Amino acid sequence: MVVQVKPNTSHSGKTMDGTQQKVEANILLLGAENVGKSALTVRFLTRRFIGEYGDIESIYNHNDKIGGREISFNIWDSLYPQNCETTESITEKHLQWADGLILVYSICDRSSFDVVRQQVHRIKQAKKTSGVSPIIIVGNKRDLQHRRTVSSEEGRLLALSADCGFFEISAAETYHGVLLVFHQLFDLIREARALKKGGIKGIVRSVSAVFGRKRAE
Numbered sequence: 269m270v271v272q273v274k275p276n277t278s279h280s281g282k283t284m285d286g287t288q289q290k291v292e293a294n295i296l297l298l299g300a301e302n303v304g305k306s307a308l309t310v311r312f313l314t315r316r317f318i319g320e321y322g323d324i325e326s327i328y329n330h331n332d333k334i335g336g337r338e339i340s341f342n343i344w345d346s347l348y349p350q351n352c353e354t355t356e357s358i359t360e361k362h363l364q365w366a367d368g369l370i371l372v373y374s375i376c377d378r379s380s381f382d383v384v385r386q387q388v389h390r391i392k393q394a395k396k397t398s399g400v401s402p403i404i405i406v407g408n409k410r411d412l413q414h415r416r417t418v419s420s421e422e423g424r425l426l427a428l429s430a431d432c433g434f435f436e437i438s439a440a441e442t443y444h445g446v447l448l449v450f451h452q453l454f455d456l457i458r459e460a461r462a463l464k465k466g467g468i469k470g471i472v473r474s475v476s477a478v479f480g481r482k483r484a485e
């Protein structure tokens with residue numbers, strides 16, 4: 269299926285009358301086939317796990333509220349090419365579009381963990397000059413402990429060494445873990461934007477906005 273990609277025009281801020289504008293965040297899901305990329309996406313969109321998803325590559329839109337603010341998520345559920353041993357499937361187009369990335373492997377499929385390792389490496393190489401968008405690595409299918417071939421420690425270490433976030437979840441069992449992944453990624457995107465906009469001052473402003481809000485609640 270052909271995916272139409274609009275240029276990345278995500279922005280945030282206030283409208284002329286001072287009201288908060290909707291914030292947009294483009295999120296790209298990558299990872300080998302069969303790891304649960306569609307399951308994660310559908311869980312986030314509908315709170316449901318439906319079991320079988322078919323091979324459809326799509327960009328979905330989902331509106332959410334975080335800390336009282338309207339967020340418009342555009343979620344690109346990508347397909348990993350069959351019989352492809354390389355990571356050439358990640359194009360500049362993917363990376364330019366994405367404000368943040370979720371790299372998914374299955375805890376019971378070691379080769380899918382290797383794919384994520386290669387993809388992280390490739391993304392870091394490609395974005396060396398323009399700055400890397402935040403990445404969260406997700407070990408999915410946590411419910412299948414008896415078939416585990418990738419330890420939590422290995423996942424955590426990979427994330428640590430590549431400066432990525434890390435979660436182990438089961439899209440099949442819980443909605444909450446999936447929600448945490450998307451919300452944490454959104455926080456990282458906001459930090460990255462603040463840093464781009466105003467250097468360290470931007471981050472301080474963004475942190476104090478969070479604490480200010482927390483105190484008010």
Ligand SMILES: Nc1nc2c(ncn2[C@@H]2O[C@H](COP(=O)(O)OP(=O)(O)OP(=O)(O)O)[C@@H](O)[C@H]2O)c(=O)[nH]1
Pocket residue numbers: 300301302303304305306307308318319320321322323324346347348408409410411412437438439440441
């Ligand atoms: N046990 C278990 N099965 C899962 C979980 N998440 C997904 N699955 C199953 O894994 C299979 C693949 O899930 P998909 O979401 O289609 O995986 P995908 O990564 O989108 O696969 P491609 O479309 O081939 O890229 C399906 O049979 C799902 O039901 C999970 O957390 N636990």
